[in-house]
Amino acid sequence: xxxxxxxxxxxxxxxxxxxxxxxxxxxxxxxxxxxxxxxxxxxxxxxxxxxxxxxxxxxxxxxxxxxxxxxxxxxxxxxxxxxxxxxxxxxxxxxxxxxxxxxxxxxxxxxxxxxxxxxxxxxxxxxxxxxxxxxxxxxxxxxxxxxxxxxxxxxxxxxxxxxxxxxxxxxxxxxxxxxxxxxxxxxxxxxxxxxxxxxxxxxxxxxxxxxxxxxxxxxxxxxxxxxxxxxxxxxxxxxxxxxxxxxxxxxxxxxxxxxxxxxxxxxxxxxxxxxxxxxxxxxxxxxxxxxxxxxxxxxxxxxxxxxxxxxxxxxxxxxxxxxxxxxxxxxxxxxxxxxxxxxxxxxxxxxxxxxxxxxxxxxxxxxxxxxxxxxxxxxxxxxxxxxxxxxxxxxxxxxxxxxxxxxxxxxxxxxxxxxxxxxxxxxxxxxxxxxxxxxxxxxxxxxxxxxxxxxxxxxxxxxxxxxxxxxxxxxxxxxxxxxxxxxxxxxxxxx
Numbered sequence: 001x002x003x004x005x006x007x008x009x010x011x012x013x014x015x016x017x018x019x020x021x022x023x024x025x026x027x028x029x030x031x032x033x034x035x036x037x038x039x040x041x042x043x044x045x046x047x048x049x050x051x052x053x054x055x056x057x058x059x060x061x062x063x064x065x066x067x068x069x070x071x072x073x074x075x076x077x078x079x080x081x082x083x084x085x086x087x088x089x090x091x092x093x094x095x096x097x098x099x100x101x102x103x104x105x106x107x108x109x110x111x112x113x114x115x116x117x118x119x120x121x122x123x124x125x126x127x128x129x130x131x132x133x134x135x136x137x138x139x140x141x142x143x144x145x146x147x148x149x150x151x152x153x154x155x156x157x158x159x160x161x162x163x164x165x166x167x168x169x170x171x172x173x174x175x176x177x178x179x180x181x182x183x184x185x186x187x188x189x190x191x192x193x194x195x196x197x198x199x200x201x202x203x204x205x206x207x208x209x210x211x212x213x214x215x216x217x218x219x220x221x222x223x224x225x226x227x228x229x230x231x232x233x234x235x236x237x238x239x240x241x242x243x244x245x246x247x248x249x250x251x252x253x254x255x256x257x258x259x260x261x262x263x264x265x266x267x268x269x270x271x272x273x274x275x276x277x278x279x280x281x282x283x284x285x286x287x288x289x290x291x292x293x294x295x296x297x298x299x300x301x302x303x304x305x306x307x308x309x310x311x312x313x314x315x316x317x318x319x320x321x322x323x324x325x326x327x328x329x330x331x332x333x334x335x336x337x338x339x340x341x342x343x344x345x346x347x348x349x350x351x352x353x354x355x356x357x358x359x360x361x362x363x364x365x366x367x368x369x370x371x372x373x374x375x376x377x378x379x380x381x382x383x384x385x386x387x388x389x390x391x392x393x394x395x396x397x398x399x400x401x402x403x404x405x406x407x408x409x410x411x412x413x414x415x416x417x418x419x420x421x422x423x424x425x426x427x428x429x430x431x432x433x434x435x436x437x438x439x440x441x442x443x444x445x446x447x448x449x450x451x452x453x454x455x456x457x458x459x460x461x462x463x464x465x466x467x468x469x470x471x472x473x474x475x476x477x478x479x480x481x482x483x484x485x486x487x488x489x490x491x492x493x494x495x
Contacts, residue, residue: 009407010082010399013414015381017074020418022377023370024068029143029188030195031061032136035116037222039129048439052215055120056437057199060429062117065109067425074414082407086388086398090166093159093174094149101145109138140188147187151180153389154380155248166392178248182241183380189234190376193336194369196226201366202433204359215437217353220362224352228340235333239296246297246305249390252383254308255319256326257293258283261307268293268304272327276319281309283319315386322383329375332368339365 004012035054042050076098080087087094115123115131123131152158158173159166168174203220206212246253254260258276259268260283269288276283294303308316339361346352384390388398 004404004408006402006404006407007396007399009404009411010402011395013407013411014078014082015378016411016414016418017071017078018377018381019374020422021068021071021075022373024064024071025139025143026187026191026194026370026373027198028061028065028068029139029191030193031057031064032132032139033192034195034199034222035061036129036132036136039132043125043129049214049218051440052437053219055440056215056432058117060432063425063429063432065113067422071422082400082402083388083398084400086393089164089393089398090153090389092165092167093152096168097145097149097152097175101142101149105138105142105145108141109135112138143188143191144184147184148175148177148180150380151183152177154183154384155179156389156392166389179241179244182237182244185237186234186241186376189230189237190369190373192226193230193234194373196223196230197336197365197367197369198433199223200227200362201364202436204362204366205434206436207353208356208359208363211436212353219437220353221347224340224343224347224362227336228344231333231336231340235337238330238333242297243299249383250306251308251311251315252317252322253297254306254311255317255322255383256379257297258286258319258323259293259305259307261309262304265302266304267291267302268297270296271323274323276323278316278319283323317383317385322379325375325378325382329372329379332372332375335365336368336372 158170200223270292274286
């Protein structure tokens with residue numbers, strides 16, 4: 001297929017399924033914590049706006065959680081089918097770590113998810129809040145185990161090799177490997193940022209459509225506070241993560257910077273633009289800032305770090321891919337910081353909900369977190385090559401002995417299936433976001449007899465796909481006008 005080998009196709013297939021999967025957990029990690037904050041806010045203030053937002057985002061969370069579970073099952077099977085030699089060689093370490101994720105996080109989430117989704121009128125407020133918190137904690141525990149496994153593949157330690165297998169020698173060293181703390185913090189904060197951007201974009205969309213109500217204002221306000229706080233923190237975490245990468249994966253760091261060799265006594269510039277050429281061993285059309293690479297990566301004015309030429313050709317990651325995926329991630333991060341700063345400026349002037357250029361920027365930045373996460377994972381995984389367990393097991397030695405034809409066929413089937421299944425799910429979620437928060441009435445939630453209106457608790461009943469007109473001329477898609485006033489506070493307070 002297009003001259004690709006079986007190894008290339010196996011990597012593309014895993015990258016494709018991984019890229020789909022990582023987006024859903026990233027959103028559900030952030031949404032679960034956001035839902036816990038909303039419910040806590042309601043318990044403390046009893047303001048209706050928090051109830052309306054909770055039930056609006058709860059339904060979106062349920063759909064995203066379901067898609068994350070389905071896509072995650074595919075990932076687990078692919079490790080066995082496409083990377084059987086890795087399973088045989090490192091399975092005694094990878095298997096238990098992934099099993100711990102199921103036994104702790106997944107069981108915790110499954111145990112409380114039903115109460116969270118359907119128990120609002122069936123259990124007490126305290127128990128329901130506990131269920132929401134347990135689901136949020138479960139998502140964080142899940143991220144912890146998954147990042148522990150992946151980080152160990154990046155910076156392996158605590159193992160011994162007996163025959164042709166890796167065996168655990170120190171489980172604490174395996175779990176708390178050198179890159180684990182930085183990568184866990186980086187991923188969790190990225191999930192919170194991604195969620196805040198999506199929530200903010202949803203609020204901005206509603207305001208641009210003239211659906212100005214307290215729930216929409218509260219949604220946008222909370223999202224912008226989160227971005228303002230978390231985006232700079234993510235930049236600091238990224239700096240520490242970069243120093244850790246320089247220490248433990250210097251070839252990856254050199255590829256990220258497009259840096260090939262050091263000149264005696266000269267500082268390393270930070271390249272803003274360039275096209276790394278793996279064959280010519282140089283970065284063409286390089287545009288850099290003198291000394292800045294040394295300052296950022298070594299925290300000294302004239303510090304140097306190893307260039308790609310210091311590593312054997314067969315141990316160099318593809319600098320062209322890693323160079324640009326890293327810059328895409330960093331560039332989006334800088335835009336997130338700018339968006340947060342802009343929101344603070346407008347908030348102080350009392351114009352955060354009415355400045356349309358800002359609202360359009362918030363809307364367009366909605367997917368930025370998802371794109372940045374994908375770019376970050378490309379940087380991490382491509383930068384690890386040619387190793388699947390860094391410095392121990394090569395990717396070429398880990399792949400299953402499948403033919404290129406079989407892998408091309410299954411890759412095509414994956415693309416078709418994912419397009420229909422997750423494409424439909426994504427469209428559905430976007431329709432729910434487009435509809436916006438509605439008023440949640442307790443008496444409507446408990447009703448439901450013949451001819452009685454109620455608010456369905458089934459997530460797939462949440463979006464009314466039929467109301468896409470504007471027959472009342474109020475600027476929204478709700479012909480009865482509910483969309484503009486349904487989420488007003490009972491006490492009349494705004495966001």
